[in-house]
Amino acid sequence: MEKMKAIFHIDEMEKWSLTLINVRNLLRDSEEEVEIEVLANSSAVKGFTPDFELAHVITKQNAKGVKFSACKNALEACDLGKNDILEFVRVVPNSMIELIQKQKEGFAYIRP
Amino acid sequence: MEKMKAIFHIDEMEKWSLTLINVRNLLRDSEEEVEIEVLANSSAVKGFTPDFELAHVITKQNAKGVKFSACKNALEACDLGKNDILEFVRVVPNSMIELIQKQKEGFAYIRP
Amino acid sequence: MEKMKAIFHIDEMEKWSLTLINVRNLLRDSEEEVEIEVLANSSAVKGFTPDFELAHVITKQNAKGVKFSACKNALEACDLGKNDILEFVRVVPNSMIELIQKQKEGFAYIRP
Numbered sequence: 001m002e003k004m005k006a007i008f009h010i011d012e013m014e015k016w017s018l019t020l021i022n023v024r025n026l027l028r029d030s031e032e033e034v035e036i037e038v039l040a041n042s043s044a045v046k047g048f049t050p051d052f053e054l055a056h057v058i059t060k061q062n063a064k065g066v067k068f069s070a071c072k073n074a075l076e077a078c079d080l081g082k083n084d085i086l087e088f089v090r091v092v093p094n095s096m097i098e099l100i101q102k103q104k105e106g107f108a109y110i111r112p
Numbered sequence: 113m114e115k116m117k118a119i120f121h122i123d124e125m126e127k128w129s130l131t132l133i134n135v136r137n138l139l140r141d142s143e144e145e146v147e148i149e150v151l152a153n154s155s156a157v158k159g160f161t162p163d164f165e166l167a168h169v170i171t172k173q174n175a176k177g178v179k180f181s182a183c184k185n186a187l188e189a190c191d192l193g194k195n196d197i198l199e200f201v202r203v204v205p206n207s208m209i210e211l212i213q214k215q216k217e218g219f220a221y222i223r224p
Numbered sequence: 225m226e227k228m229k230a231i232f233h234i235d236e237m238e239k240w241s242l243t244l245i246n247v248r249n250l251l252r253d254s255e256e257e258v259e260i261e262v263l264a265n266s267s268a269v270k271g272f273t274p275d276f277e278l279a280h281v282i283t284k285q286n287a288k289g290v291k292f293s294a295c296k297n298a299l300e301a302c303d304l305g306k307n308d309i310l311e312f313v314r315v316v317p318n319s320m321i322e323l324i325q326k327q328k329e330g331f332a333y334i335r336p
Contacts, residue, residue, distance in 0.1 A: 004324045011130065011224060018235065018266055022320050025297050029318035042130055042224075073137050094141035096134050096222065100116045103220035108327035110320065111223045111335045112235060112266075123242065123336060154242055154336075185249050206253035208246050208334065212228045215332035223335045 005035040005107040009099060011042035019112045020057050027064055037102065041071035041095035046078055048085035055086060062088050071095035117147040117219040121211060123154035131224045132169050139176055149214065153183035153207035158190055160197035167198060174200050183207035229259040229331040233323060235266035243336045244281050251288055261326065265295035265319035270302055272309035279310060286312050295319035 006026070010019050023036060038061075040047060047054065048070050062068055069090045075081070082091060092098045103109055118138070122131050135148060150173075152159060159166065160182050174180055181202045187193070194203060204210045215221055230250070234243050247260060262285075264271060271278065272294050286292055293314045299305070306315060316322045327333055 002328070004321070004328070006320065006324050009223070022265070025318055026320040029297075030321060034324070041134070073141075094137055096118065096138040097116070097142060099222055100118050100146070100220040104114070104116070104218070106328075108324040109221050109333050110323055111233070121335070153246070185253075206249055208230065208250040209228070209254060211334055212230050212258070212332040216226070216228070216330070221333050 002106060003033060003035060004030065005105070006037075006110055007099065007102045007107040008036070008038045009109065009111045010038065010040050010044045010047075012044055013046060015044065015112055016047045016052075016054050020054060020061065022110070022112050023061055023066055027061070027066070035107075036065070037067040037069060037107070039069045039071070039092070039095055039098055041074045043074070043078065045070045045074045045080060045085070048089045049080065050086060059086060059088075069095070069098060114218060115145060115147060116142065117217070118149075118222055119211065119214045119219040120148070120150045121221065121223045122150065122152050122156045122159075124156055125158060127156065127224050128159045128164075128166050132166060132173065134222070134224050135173055135178060139173070139178070147219075148177070149179040149181060149219070151181045151183070151204070151207055151210055153186045155186070155190065157182045157186045157192065157197070160201045161192065162198060171198065171200075181207070181210060226330060227257060227259060228254065229329070230261075230334055231323065231326045231331040232260070232262045233333065233335045234262065234264050234268045234271075236268055237271060239268065239336050240271045240276075240278050244278060244285065246334070246336050247285055247290055251285070251290070259331075260289070261291040261293060261331070263293045263295070263316070263319055263322055265298045267298070267302065269294045269298045269304060269309075272313045273304065274310060283310060283312075293319070293322060
């Protein structure tokens with residue numbers, strides 16, 4: 001069977017804690033490799049600034065292979081530029097297109 | 113690759129603004145045609161009444177090809193009939209069945 | 225066409241009422257058989273204790289074939305053991321893996 005792949009969708013700051021706990025448990029409990037992307041849009045992109053209280057968790061999970069993406073439209077709406085966020089975060093032109101494409105590629109959608 | 117298709121699921125009035133921003137950006141940023149359906153159930157069906165403050169946005173997006181659907185069960189629970197809502201809104205007998213069928217047809221699921 | 229299958233994801237206690245209404249309507253309105261799983265993680269697993277005010281609804285829906293699953297990690301975080309919850313609830317080692325696998329098996333994802 002094909003590799004496990006999941007895209008987590010987060011659009012509220014209040015959901016970062018639960019989302020990162022879900023990702024941590026998934027990394028820990030999975031016996032096979034899992035491809036994981038955490039996509040933030042709307043106000044949740046503010047979680048990618050280095051002074052966010054969970055930035056160290058995000059950084060640690062990225063070191064373990066988790067991809068983090070931010071919606072360009074949302075960053076602009078929050079007045080954040082590429083230089084204001086963690087350097088490993090990928091900026092996607094449109095988060096909806098990203099969600100559609102990943103699901104077409106077989107990623108499971110998870111909305112904590 | 114097959115056309116991009118997405119179904120947005122909204123069940124809270126508070127989510128209309130974000131949902132419509134997501135749809136607007138998707139329409140604007142996509143280079144290829146996208147089939148979009150916005151399905152409202154629970155109390156979110158009240159967003160389809162003409163006096164809702166974002167009704168003009170819904171109407172504009174519909175003119176651009178976005179389909180809007182309302183759950184019949186939810187409309188009844190809110191004491192709303194076909195004549196109380198925007199005329200282009202399609203009433204589906206059961207929103208869960210709609211969500212399942214669309215995902216089977218390859219629609220990405222997006223829950224703002 | 226393949227049988228309809230859906231997995232409902234709930235991670236907040238406040239969502240139990242809406243989730244169970246969605247499931248009830250789906251059971252009632254579907255003309256063909258539907259395979260339904262309701263997966264609870266995070267604090268929503270507390271809905272599986274027998275003293276939860278909607279426990280009788282959960283029990284009734286289970287009798288109609290709906291499967292209910294609880295995340296082991298979440299149960300532990302809530303200090304709940306297998307004996308503290310309704311006996312028909314299946315405990316899954318990791319709810320994220322369950323969500324990924326079910327979507328791979330063709331289950332539609334629904335997040336009320």
